[in-house]
Amino acid sequence: MRIALAQINTTVGALAKNADRVIHFLEQARDQGADLVVFPELTLTGYPPLDLLDRPSFITHNLEALDRVAAATAHLPAALVGFVHREEGRVGTGLFNAAALCAEGQVKSIHCKTLLPTYDVFDERRYFDPAPEVKVAEFRGHRLGISICEDVWNDAQFWSQMARPRRYEVDPVERLAAQGMDLLINISASPFTEGKRAFKREMFAAVARRHGVPLIHVNLVGGNDSLIFDGWSNVFNRDGEIEVQARDFAESFLVWDTESQTAGEGAMEPTTGEEIETICEALTLGIRDYLGKQGFRSAIVGLSGGVDSALTCALAVRALGAQNVVGIAMPSQFSSQHSLDDAAALAQALGIEYHAVPIYPIFERYVESLKPIFQDRPFDVAEENLQARVRGNLLMAYSNKFGHIVLSTGNKSEMAVGYCTLYGDMSGGLAVLSDVPKTMVYELSNFLNREREVIPWNTIRKAPSAELRPDQFDSDSLPPYEILDPIIRAYVEEGLFVEEIVARGFEEAVVERVIRMIERSEYKRRQAAIGLKVTHRAFGYGRRMPVARGRDF
């Protein structure tokens, strides 16, 4: 039997378009002589469909899309396609995250997800009931163990070897194995995060070895709001070795022969190598899809001459092309000439449209208008923020006039400690770097500069400054980023608290100050633009914190 791995880029909510894409790949599979084509999790609805699932008509339309796919298999290869299954009259939601095996014009069998992740960015218990039963599918003399994403993430042996607790009592793969399977299939929508791929590789290999069957893993590719799916679909043989591997960060279509245990051309498509390269690719795909899936083609970035805006702009050019990116420098009276020069040099190196609009005259006009109320109160955070907000307004005005989406440029370190201005530099449709710590901003910038100077070296090397008052530097308000970033990671990503972080060798006073800054900035993050998730725990949807709260523990 020849099985195709169809690693496609679906769009959340685009039922008809997703079904069209499935049928398009079934046609390609027919041309390549495949018997069965495997698609990613929730193929038809896209992932994550979120509260679209609350609308009964959405579920109905998803079932109609499934009918269309099933009908197409009358004259095309069989399809294993993800959809939302509904059983009326049940206690619970009556909805299941499911896979349909479609062949000969019909839905042959339906396989529901047993393990429903409900942590971090996942809310599956909100929407779905767990599979009422687990059963092997018979297809062309094979016994297929069909599993959905999290279903393979609970192998008792593997977690025990990793010395980490299991999340669930049940292992659906064991149940499939008990019925006898000769092939394990896993359809996934597993988002990219740094370091996750090495872990997944070990885990899939362990599962394949333990049950002595090949494992076909088809993962979603594409960006959907903050989540970036990296694809990296593959076939593990019964020894846990990778036989076939799809590209990462792009659609991919591969055929594997179960008899010969071989694959045709492209069995090992090129994937990104180093971690920093995968993060770069993830951010690029995240920008492209967030804009593209909303119908935007172009972006505008405010260029301060600093490294965050330079990196954001360079990534935007990678994602959208230089002709679709506009850079605007908005110097204040506190901006140094080198900032303006660096911004212009970046725009030139990237080959993008570039403008400069000084904010001083507008800022002065605000100050004058506020004088009757402010009287002689000294310059403080009110005036600092006003400058950032004038810049935000200019970007939004440009966006409204020409239809470019504004990319905001704040990094995760700033977002964590609140070193950013609501409605100012936080303005924008997408916060490209809001999950990228400052130290990683430098790593990415160095990576982009490997072949030629894209981001001016001067931008990378100078001391970071917000330039909102004379001689201001980040180091006046914040610990050095080499200290700040590991504290943020320990607190935000690992959930550690003061004493545990201090035990890693940081000063207690610094740790407490950083935590206090993080907690006090929650209100800003609540109004932040959607950010692209690349670390284990990002701000936003996967981290839900109260704003009005006590802090006396």
Next chain:
Amino acid sequence: MRIALAQINTTVGALAKNADRVIHFLEQARDQGADLVVFPELTLTGYPPLDLLDRPSFITHNLEALDRVAAATAHLPAALVGFVHREEGRVGTGLFNAAALCAEGQVKSIHCKTLLPTYDVFDERRYFDPAPEVKVAEFRGHRLGISICEDVWNDAQFWSQMARPRRYEVDPVERLAAQGMDLLINISASPFTEGKRAFKREMFAAVARRHGVPLIHVNLVGGNDSLIFDGWSNVFNRDGEIEVQARDFAESFLVWDTESQTAGEGAMEPTTGEEIETICEALTLGIRDYLGKQGFRSAIVGLSGGVDSALTCALAVRALGAQNVVGIAMPSQFSSQHSLDDAAALAQALGIEYHAVPIYPIFERYVESLKPIFQDRPFDVAEENLQARVRGNLLMAYSNKFGHIVLSTGNKSEMAVGYCTLYGDMSGGLAVLSDVPKTMVYELSNFLNREREVIPWNTIRKAPSAELRPDQFDSDSLPPYEILDPIIRAYVEEGLFVEEIVARGFEEAVVERVIRMIERSEYKRRQAAIGLKVTHRAFGYGRRMPVARGRDF
């Protein structure tokens, strides 16, 4: 036995402060001769603690707070107090939403929640495991059936009478009844929404009657971010009649005697009457606690002369007192004289500090600065939004300078269809009316004007206008609110789609247009300030929608 209902206002995360409050009420209970004091759900952590629960040290500190409460019962009455129970080494989260019966200086028994709501604003499956067992507590010769909130929301008979599906298979109250109980206790954190109280009354009565036991229901009171808990704790007798009732929207302490089935003074404390009055009280409490729990005392509101800002300001005065509210009018060249007059009249009627800052000179300065880029392009939404953003900036500058929190004034109808400006009128720390449809804005305004003209009648009666261009009225862009609001309710609150809404008698083209506007504005709402929830389904935390998505169904 004398049981006290301690309807207290806890603060999320304030473990020590919440424990202090518990002990304070135990002392009051001792003075009033009570044997047992019942507190609301998750008393010690506050509700909802959200991802604070992910931090092991937070759970540890919550257990320490419980130890302190238990120790206090050595010389004080017994306490039934909500906390987070932890069992190490279990598969799952190992955390339970629990109640501890503390007496004689010890924790006598622990009772975990069985039914974990995971819908709308609730995420309990994200954090908790369901109760491993349900057991009746023996106390002073009584058999207490201890349940936590959702646990009483699954009575098969009741839901079948209501012809609505049950959410869960299990009914923990039946299990308690099977063990023999003579009193059912329910500790709750059930947020206020319009119409919910009548439903709860029927449901509690049905449960008490069915099992033939009195039901003591202690609900949380207070605002926690978007959720407003109304209290309205009570004792239902075995016939389903209310014997004792606490105030709503305020802390309350009542004692009930199980022997005589009577209560002392204040057995029926005054509660609000009409629905519109409860909504008014809810919003008032929501403002007061959102500010107070963050340490803010004062607020600033931009006054346009329109009804939304007038109502927001009037509610702020109810919540904070006139001396803690500032109103600012920010007229543009398109503002009518009556707008300015109405804003001033409102400020005078409310007795608040009032300023006027014209935005025209600042707006003009923007236009001039943008001219080299915009050239001769006509005035459009870019300039309209700029005016709104200048106002937002002025409010934020004032807030930064003087420490008042900005209350934004947009209503639910505007938020739904996107008739609002990001970083403009959407600026603020709390969106007071973002769950109040425009038609309800009028109802509330009329309600506040019953005794005297607080909101100028002229403000209520004139046609709504954003005044961002000459002769602009809401009715130019939107269907009349009497048509718009029911469509929004059907789509957002009931989850209906085009055909079902059309079946209610609305024009198909209008329904489609409204739905399109709602869907296209998701990106704005994602960056909105926290709003106070008063309807069945509010924007924000309880409604999770993708931004980048297809719309082809």
